Amino acid sequence: MKSFIFSILMFTVTAPCAASGRPATIHSENDSTYIADTSGQSPYDRRVETYRKLWNFLIPTQLITQYAGNMGQISLGIGWDYGNRRQYETNLLFGYLPKFNSSRAKMTMTLKQNFIPWRFDFDDKFNIEPLSCGIYFNTVFGHEFWGREPKRYPDKYYQFLSTKVRINAFVGQRITAITPKNKRKFVKNITAFYEISTCDIYIRAMFQDSKVSLGDILGLSLGIKVQMM
Incomplete structure (x- = not known):
């Protein structure tokens, strides 16, 4: 770990x-x-x-907060944007997972890589990013989750899928409000976004069980990104 x-x-x-x-x-x-x-x-x-x-x-050039998305009920983190058109982003987030039916609440950590191929500007006041996509790795802190298959399970029972790390993929869209240059102090712009995501274990379940549909394995998350520089 x-x-x-x-x-x-x-x-x-x-x-x-x-x-x-x-x-x-x-x-x-x-x-x-x-x-x-x-x-x-x-x-x-x-x-x-x-x-x-x-x-x-x-x-860091960004502050991010995200609700849901297989990374906790709420996640907070920092990010970096780079590339000739700032089309790449790397985020590091820490999330809170309520206990629900378990014995205690847990913390999560997510490493996320975003790609934004297009950006359309309107009157220097806002812009729209019609497509954002990427992949992220999420882990839950706790002894209940394992990286290697415990001996109590038959050999290769989980076929390389641990409970410690989830691999997620997503697509989404964004809209950004731009702070005028003469009024900027700490914030360059603020972006609201949504993402539709799934993870490796959900995809596996859909292929293994014909009763699981595509809608069953997709989840919606919402977020706010603050661009500081």
């Missing part, structure tokens, strides 16, 4: 850095970006610039 969480955190830290491909020195003035010429710098200066760039990428 500890090695799994460490791997997730390392991926979350390094994914935005690896995927962005930004130059060593980037300056922003009035939301316009230009690239500084670092060709005349010494190896030491270039190394310092690279070091600073990597640390800058660790700064």
Whole structure:
């Protein structure tokens, strides 16, 4: 379990850095970006610039809250957006799962990767993203869930599906309200979104049981994303 969480955190830290491909020195003035010429710098200066760039990428650019979605009743987290058109996002969320019929409530952790292929702007006041899609991995903290099949079950009884980690896929849509540039203090824009998702164990159940329909394995989640920079 500890090695799994460490791997997730390392991926979350390094994914935005690896995927962005930004130059060593980037300056922003009035939301316009230009690239500084670092060709005349010494190896030491270039190394310092690279070091600073990597640390800058660790700064989250988003705050997210999401209701439902196979990641807890309510989840809160941070995110990073990157890519030439900011079409990629990586989110790390922690959720709360009420006890329902179990003995206690539980916490969850979710690593989520989003892709937004299109974005349509309207009058610099709002934009619409007609399609968002992606995949996320969710784990529940608790001794009741296992990563390797316990010996009490027949060999390969669960066919590689543990109860510790769920693999989810989703599609959805978004609408964003943009804060005017002359009024921005802490928030660049606010996005409301919905997602329709399912997970590996639900898909397996549908193929194994003819009574389980597509509607039975799909779930709706709602969320708010605050873009800080």
